[in-house]
Amino acid sequence: MQEHLIHLRSLLHDYWPHLALALSVILGASAAIHAAMTKNDVRAAISWVGVIIMSPLLGPFLYLIAGINRVRRQSRLEQSADVFYEQVTYLHPPVSDIGALVGAPFRSLQILGDRVSRSQLRNGNNVRVLVGGDQTYPAMLQAIEQAHSTIALQSYIFDSDRLGREFVSALSRAHQRGVQIRVLVDAIGAKYSRTPIVRLLRREGIRCALFMTNPLGFLRMPYANLRSHRKLLIVDGTVGFTGGMNLRESFMAQYSEGKPSQDTHFRLEGPAVMQLLASFRHDWQFTTREDLSPAYWHASSTPAPRPHVPARCIASGPDRFMASTHHMLQGAFAIAQRHIRIQSPYFLPDQILLGALNTAARRGVQVDIVIPGQNNLRLVNYAMTAQLDQVLRAGCRVWRARGPFNHSKLMTIDGAWSYIGSSNLDPRSLRLNFELDVEIYSRDTARQIQNLIDLEIEEAEAVSLESLSSIGFGKRLRNRLIWLASPYL
Structure with missing residues (x-):
């Protein structure tokens, strides 16, 4: 046995360059073929094939980590997303002819939306524009303080700064009132804070999760290329917030020496809120495998304050709704x-x-x-x-x-x-x-x-x-x- 080990070591010592070359050729060819056969964007295919060829061992490894779209292969979860959108009972029927409301040219845009979105265009929505963190965050905190049954919060960045701690405190008080709470933060976005916000949330007993923490199954690392960039807050299934704003103190004047960064967010009431919640429920199940009961999380449809406007959610991502x-x-x-x-x-x-x-x-x-x-x-x-x-x-x-x-x-x-x-x-x-x-x-x-x-x-x-x-x-x-x-x- 010892002689065989010595012989094997001798072979590896003498022929390791040849073995490394063979391994690089096999891995590189396999990765390049996979990229060429699965990438629909010719630029992405050419880029990845170039990286693989120019870096014989590193290239295939990078492609394994960042180039393979594993999310699109989650067909069962993607099919379940359609179920989430179908489980909602709406007060307002789908808009039949948007041209009568805003002009004939928009009829074709409504048809396009019908074909690329899971959601239907529905009237009965009230939309309020919120400018900057000084308008947005107080409105969100007020909604959390008034919550009776459920709170769903999703953000790309949820900093554990002074503003973040305000939100944690408000969520903790809601939790103590018996409100069911789910918080979903992107795994990459969570790294913007040295002390991740999830530690503070878990300390308060609030259910939270990180999106896409371990997609490969055996490598404990975030999948940096696929991120949840969605920003959602849905309270009691009746009030929703969405837009471009993360949860960061740099967007508030009191924390930024009167010179905050700017952003725009929106407060919604009406059928679109149920569509926001359907998106959150899908992402939460994708992350945690917990199916949030529509009977509890979806509020009975109630009229939103006027004026009513037609609206619908357009969800996109590296799945079958990529484009x-x-x-x-x-x-x-x-x-x-x-x-x-x-x-x-x-x-x-x-x-x-x-x-x-x-x-x-x-x-x-x-x-x-x-x-x-x-x-x-x-x-x-x-x-x-x-x-x-x-x-x-x-x-x-x-x-x-x-x-x-x-x-x-x-x-x-x-x-x-x-x-x-x-x-x-x-x-x-x-x-x-x-x-x-x-x-x-x-x-x-x-x-x-x-x-x-x-x-x-x-x-x-x-x-x-x-x-x-x-x-x-x-x-x-x-x-x-x-x-x-x-x-x-």
Whole structure:
């Protein structure tokens, strides 16, 4: 036996380069074939095959960790999502003809939404716009304090800072009143705080979980590429909050020396709240395998305060609804007749959406795009700058907002249709993250959002081709090289 071990060691010593080469070829070929056969986006396929070939051993390992979409293979859970949406009893029937309410061009957009969303477009919703943390967080805390039966809270980032502790205290008081509470935080977002918020929640006896902590089954690490970016709060099944705002003290004036970061959130009542809850229930079951009983968590449908507006949730993510938001934006840009207003902190649309925006501008539609003057992600800002010339040449107008960083994700079409929620216009939101957005057919809501965007434009700096060309060659080269990596930012 000892002689065999000595002989084996001798063979490994003499032939390890050959064995390493054979292993790298087998792993690399297997990974490259898998990428070529399963990736629907040719850019993603080429990128991954290139990484695998250029890094014979490291490349396949990176592809195993970040390149394989295991979520889409969870067919049983994805089918159960449809059940969640069907278990809701609504007071208001689906909208039969949106054209009669906001104009004929929007009929095709309603049909598109019917085909890419699990949810039906329903009237009877009340939408309240909340500007900044100073309006949003007190409204959310008030709803938690008034909760009687259930609270569902989901956030990408839930910091354990002073604001986070306020929310934990409010949730703890609700828990002591007998309210059933579930809190879902993304595993990557939880790492923004050195002391994860889940420790504080568990200490108070509040049921909580981290989304996508262990997708590989044997590696105890977050799956960094697939994140839950949804921001939801549903109280008693009757009041919902959603939009772009995480739970962070930097968005409140009292914690930011009077200079908070900006964002926009929305308070909803009506059928859309049940759709928010259906999304949460699916994500909670996906994470914990606990099915929240619709008989208890779904409130009986009650009329929302007027004015009533048609709305529906659009859930998207790296599952069979991967391209839902992408399709909705394409459709919205195609039916625009007068004006497209966009505000996004991270504006990195792919060539399809760029083409749709540029075509709208060439048709005579006024396209205004507002991005931050000061961005919290430097690399994303460099990549954005490298791509702005593509929309400027087509006649779109681009504005860099002054003042504090604005994290708002807002869009309106022709003053009648609004798209709000968690999605950014970047590759991560459009292909990798789990997102939740809401389309709203209301001229009043659109006017409020337009006013917010127009206020930014009034104080913003216009970006021009001349200003872009005046940037030094070294910085333009840097921006372009980082832009090449934008799918991974």
